[in-house]
Amino acid sequence: MQIAIVGTGYVGLVSGVCLAAKGHHVTCVDINPDIVTRLNEGRPHIYEKGLPELLSSVRSKGLFEAATDLEVALDKVDIVMLAVGTPSEDGVIDLRFVLEAARQIGAYIGSHDKHISVVVKSTVIPGTTDTVVRAAIEEASGKSFPSFGLGMNPEFLREGEAIEDFIEPDRIILGCEDARTRQRLETLYAPWSADKLHVNTRTAELIKYANNALLATQISAINEIANLAASLGGIDIMDVVRGVHLDKRWNPFAPDGSRVSPQILTYLVPGCGFGGSCFPKDVQAIRSLGEQLGLPMNMMNAVLDVNDSQPKQVLNIIEHDFPDVAGKSVLVLGLAFKPETDDVRESASLKIIDTLLAKGAKVAAHDPVASKNFKKALGASADEILFVDDWKRQIANVDVVIVATKWKQYETLSGIDLQGKLLFDARRMFAPTELTNAAYRSIGRRVA
Ligand code: NAD
Numbered sequence: 001m002q003i004a005i006v007g008t009g010y011v012g013l014v015s016g017v018c019l020a021a022k023g024h025h026v027t028c029v030d031i032n033p034d035i036v037t038r039l040n041e042g043r044p045h046i047y048e049k050g051l052p053e054l055l056s057s058v059r060s061k062g063l064f065e066a067a068t069d070l071e072v073a074l075d076k077v078d079i080v081m082l083a084v085g086t087p088s089e090d091g092v093i094d095l096r097f098v099l100e101a102a103r104q105i106g107a108y109i110g111s112h113d114k115h116i117s118v119v120v121k122s123t124v125i126p127g128t129t130d131t132v133v134r135a136a137i138e139e140a141s142g143k144s145f146p147s148f149g150l151g152m153n154p155e156f157l158r159e160g161e162a163i164e165d166f167i168e169p170d171r172i173i174l175g176c177e178d179a180r181t182r183q184r185l186e187t188l189y190a191p192w193s194a195d196k197l198h199v200n201t202r203t204a205e206l207i208k209y210a211n212n213a214l215l216a217t218q219i220s221a222i223n224e225i226a227n228l229a230a231s232l233g234g235i236d237i238m239d240v241v242r243g244v245h246l247d248k249r250w251n252p253f254a255p256d257g258s259r260v261s262p263q264i265l266t267y268l269v270p271g272c273g274f275g276g277s278c279f280p281k282d283v284q285a286i287r288s289l290g291e292q293l294g295l296p297m298n299m300m301n302a303v304l305d306v307n308d309s310q311p312k313q314v315l316n317i318i319e320h321d322f323p324d325v326a327g328k329s330v331l332v333l334g335l336a337f338k339p340e341t342d343d344v345r346e347s348a349s350l351k352i353i354d355t356l357l358a359k360g361a362k363v364a365a366h367d368p369v370a371s372k373n374f375k376k377a378l379g380a381s382a383d384e385i386l387f388v389d390d391w392k393r394q395i396a397n398v399d400v401v402i403v404a405t406k407w408k409q410y411e412t413l414s415g416i417d418l419q420g421k422l423l424f425d426a427r428r429m430f431a432p433t434e435l436t437n438a439a440y441r442s443i444g445r446r447v448a
Pocket of ligand 1: 006084100122123157277
């Protein structure tokens, strides 16, 4: 099939390259000409494992190209996906980019005698595709639905494992408002054997939010219990977690008697809070939607409240050892919101470093790939931070090391002499006894 994708960020680019890898002809459209130039030179503008290789492979087969001209791209296709950003504006998603793209597609539909299915892939609140997106296309085209098609195909990829998630998904949700769009989406995803669920567009939209809201709830629940353990003292939350993980409802037995250890258990480990471009934004959006409808949204409020204050736990616990961190030197390891990505949106490190700077600490920071994005996100206060490449060498100069992102290379900390240092393991990467000579501190475990 020939397909166009509008918006070539983390979702649009990975989707485009993976759809091409399955044999479709894909044009990824973006308003940013630098992104388009880079992609047509085979150089992805985002960091994602396996992406450069896959991009190069699909380009060499003539299955992928990037473009700024939407009209030229639409000439070739009968299905166009929207993967533009839906950033949060005071807890409500900003549909500016979705509506702009919908209007541009609408203008094309208005001046061409051709049926095109417009499929939203961006995360949008339930009722967006079948009301505001539909209205924007109708207004710009002067034509009424169903003279164009409408679909919603939420994306569940996780940055850092995005290619694998897209190539081997656990499910494909196909939200459709018309039979032609359903048929086209079936053809598009025919190369995939994953479970496919056919629903209407607003159900597809809510599946995405329900999924993320439930995962975020699990994280905040264990974080709240971890904070309780830290307040009580004499308990390491990881011992509690291990006990909970032995419940067969969380961790069933396989037929051979071993434990299945499902991935969901990794969401039941305490840390300094969830971040990234999805969980915080999506939980806020669903809360705002509920409140607009007059619902109390107690659960979502609690999930967000716990998460907002979770990075502060890092400082609360450090302050047991150093009641005044002013003038102390701190090295923050990991700036991306999770390992294997350069995305720093809503990263816990942003909040941790903000607090450290506000309290007068001297901050050095390292990340294998995200320092550039982090500097941009931090703005002027980035000048107050020493960004280092050689984090091992920097350890000699600091009082405190905070592991804020679980990058694999930080595992080598266990082989480094940390005599006289305080090591704060915000992601529970190490066993407390594993680090040589360090005073080990973490979430859910108060020592002092
Ligand atoms: P992003 O910010 O990385 O990319 C968006 C891209 O859209 C940018 O490159 C921007 O230049 C481009 N754009 C904006 N308006 C445009 C227009 N009119 N025409 C062409 N291009 C335009 O965003 P993202 O992280 O890829 O997220 C996209 C959507 O997918 C969001 O709704 C997000 O919530 C959702 N989502 C993201 C993830 C993730 O892990 N990042 C996972 C699942 C779903």
